[in-house]
Amino acid sequence: MDTLISKHYDALTAGEIAEYTGISESTFTRNKDELLDLEMVEEIDGESGATRYTINEDNEVVKTLVRFHIDLSEHAERILDTTSSDRRDLVATLAQQSLKRTADSSADERDDARDLSPEVVSRVRSSS
Structure with a gap:
């Protein structure tokens, strides 16, 4: 979640998320369904055919995490x-x-x- 929040709500591929977080792509792929089920992350079909992921800005937990990041920075x-x-x-x-x-x-x-x-x-x- 931190990666998606700090990347300015950009939609990222599983590979990009893995690269930015230091986890393996298979680890993200194995665990993404939980974030999708909690509606914290959304899947977006990319132009190149690759599935991309972004935060769900309407999710209350995500809103709290975003506020936390902003407050921590301040x-x-x-x-x-x-x-x-x-x-x-x-x-x-x-x-x-x-x-x-x-x-x-x-x-x-x-x-x-x-x-x-x-x-x-x-x-x-x-x-x-």
Whole structure:
């Protein structure tokens, strides 16, 4: 769900979801029916014939997850200010990995308000 939310509601193939999340395509395929049954994800027939998946923006759980992502982004600096230095190092490492995955997987560079900015990562590293 995080991948579909952070990809700006783009419809993604099972392969793209697997690539962005670091899970195997077969793992996603095995588990997608549960998300479809819960109506959190929708299947879309792609132009190239590949089935694509997107979040169901009308689902209440999805709405809550989207609000959480937005709130977390808005409060990231305050959260980092109150976190111990060893935890900040871990958060910075994970944020850098996330940013690298996003940059590697996104041909069109769009701003993502839900990702930590490089400035926040730099600030976390320098405050350790």
